[in-house]
Amino acid sequence: MSTPTQTIAPKFEVNSRTASPHGQTKIAVDGLNFYYGRTQALHDITLSIPERMVMAFIGPSGCGKTTFLRTLNRMNDVIPGTRVEGKVLMDGQDIYATGADVVDLRRKVGMVFQKSNPFPKSIFDNVAYGLRINRLTSNKSELEDRVAAALNDAALWSEVKDRLKSSALGLSGGQQQRLCIARALAIRPEVILMDEPASALDPIATSKIEELIVDLKKQYTIVIVTHNMQQAARVSDLTAFFLLGKLIEVDTTEKVFTAPGQKLTEDYITGRFG
Amino acid sequence: MAFLNRTDRTRRATSGVMTVLTALCTVVAVGILLIILSYIAMRGIGALNLRFLVDTPRPVGEGGGIGNAIVGSAVLLLLSCVVGIPLGIATGVYLSEFGGGLFASVVRFLVDTLTGIPSIVTGVFVYAVVVLRMGHFSALAGGIALALIMVPIVARTTEEMIKLVPHSLREGALALGAPQWRVTLGVVIPAAASGIATGAMLAVARVSGETAPLLFTAFGSRFFPRNLNEPIASLTVQIYNYAISPYDEWHAQAWAATLVLMTLILSINILVRFLTRKKF
Secondary structure, X not given: OOOHHHHOOOOOOOOOOOOEOOEOEEEEEEEEEEEEOOEEEEEEEEEEEEOOOEEEEEOOOOOOHHHHHHHOOOHHHHOOOEEEEEXXXXXXEEOOXXXXXXXXXXXXXXXXXXXXXXXXOEHHHHHHHHHHHOOOOOOHHHHHHHHHHHHHHOOOHHHHOOOOOOEHHHOOXXXXXXXXXXXXXXXXXXXXXXXXXXXXXXXXXXXXXXXXXXXXXXXXXXXXXXXXXXXXXXXXXXXEEEEOOEEEEEEEHHHHHHOOOOHHHXXXXXXXXX | XXXXXXXXXXXXXXXXHHHHHHHHHHHHHHHHXXXXXXXXXXXXXXOXXXXXXXXXXXXXXXXXXXXXXXXXXXXXXXXXXXXXXXXHHHHHHHHHHHOOOHHHHHHHXXXXXXXXXXXXXXXXXXXXXXXXXXXXXXXXXXXXXXXXXXXXXXXXXXHHHHHOOOHHHHHHHHHOOOOHHHHHHHHHHHHHHHHHXXXXXXXXXXXXXXXXXXXXXXXXXXXXXXXXXXXXXXXXHHHHHHHOOOOHHHHHHHHHHHHHHHHHHHHHHHHHHHXXXXXX
C-alpha cells in the first residue's frame, strides 16, 4: 500500500530552511505517529507549514485534525497515556527532542480553542495574563499598551475599551472568542493554532473572526482546524485534508477545492461523505 | 386547554402532589433548624448581658461570664485554621491537580478514613502524642486536635471544587506558556476560590462545635489566656461544664453561651461569604 503523502504535489521538503514552494517553512512535520494509549490516532503525517500563511485542516469528525493541531504546541502532553513518534521541527528545532522546553514552545505557538475559555478575571487581566507570567513588560504603562494593542489587533478594542475592568465572562460568545485571540496575540507568538475558532459563533461573529485571520497572516503563521469548508476556502492559502488519522492531501486551497489530486478529497469536498 | 384528557390530568395531579411533597420536606428541614435556633435564643437571652460577655467565670451566685471562653474559642479556632486550612487546601490541590497515581489514591483513601474518625479519638490521639509529651494541657494541643479534624474536610472539598474548574481554563493558561504551578495558583485556585472558602467554612463551623477533643487537650481554664502553652477555656467546654452542673444559674449561663456560640459561627459564615463572593 502506498502512503498517500507520497503523491502530494508539490512535495514539501522536510528540512526547515529549505524554501518550500510557498516561502520559508515554519513548521516541518516528519513521519508523525500519535497514540492515545494503544489506539493510533495519527498515521505517519509528513507536511510543511510555510511562514506567514494560513493553512486549514479539513476532514470529517474524528479524523485527527484537532489531535494533529495539538501536537504542534505539545498540548496533548497534558492528556495522560498519549505518545508521539516522529519529528516536529519548528524553525529547524525538534519540539519533541529531549530537553526541548515546552513552556518556551507554547510562548511561540499560541492557541485559540474551539470553545472560548476566558479566565474568570477582568477583560484586562485576561489579556495581560500571558504578559505577566512571561514577564514580557517592564512597567505598568507598557503592559497597558500591549493589552490595548492586542485587543486592537483582535478587533475588540472599540467594544471593550470602556469596561476593561469588568468580567470577561460578561462578554458575548463572539467577543469572548476574540478576547481569547487577543490573549494569544498579546505575547506576540510566531504561530497561532486555531481549533475551530468560529464553530460556536453566529454568522456575524464568524465573519469578524475570519476577517481577523486574513489580517493576522501578515504577521503570523496560522493553522486553523475547521469543519466548515467554505470557511477553509475563504481564509486559507493552503489546505490539508485528513481522513481516519491520515493526511490524504495537502496543497494550495484553490487546487484542493477546484482540482483535488485525490479521489477521497474530491468525495469529501463534494459532500459524498463526512 | 379546555379539554384535558385523562393522561394530562394525571400528569398535572402528579406534578402538583410532588411539588407539595418537596415543599413540605423543605419546610420540615428548615423548620427544625428554626425551632432549634429560636429555642436557644429564648432560653439564652435571659442570662445575656454585657458583663456576661466580658467577665470570667465565678462561683455559683456571683454571676460571672464567658469572656475568657470567647477569647479562648477564638484563639483555638485561629490556631486550627492557621494549621488546618493551608494543609487541607494543599492536600486537596495535590489530589486534584497532581494526584493520578497509586500514592494519591492511597492518600485519598486515608483522607476519607480520617474524616470518619470520631473526634474524641482525635482528642485522645493528641493527648497521647502532644499533651503527655509536653507534660500539660495547652491551647497548642487543642489547636492541633481541631486542625486534624479540619484537614480532611478542607482537603476533600478543595479537591472536589478544583475538579469542577473546566479543563479548558487550564489548557488556555498552559497554551500561553504558563508553567503548571502558575496555572494552578493563578487560574485554577482563584476560579475555585469561593468553593474552597465554603469548604473551609464548613470545617470551621464543624470544629467550632467540637467539645470532646478539647477536653483532652485544651482542657479549660477560669482565666483569660496569656500564652498558647497553657490550658485555655473554650465556649464548648464551658457549655458542657455548666450544662452538667446541678445549678440553675449555670444552666442559664450555658444556654446564653450556646446562643453566643451560634451567633459567632453565623457571623463568621456571613463574613466569609461576603469576602469570597464571586467578583467575576
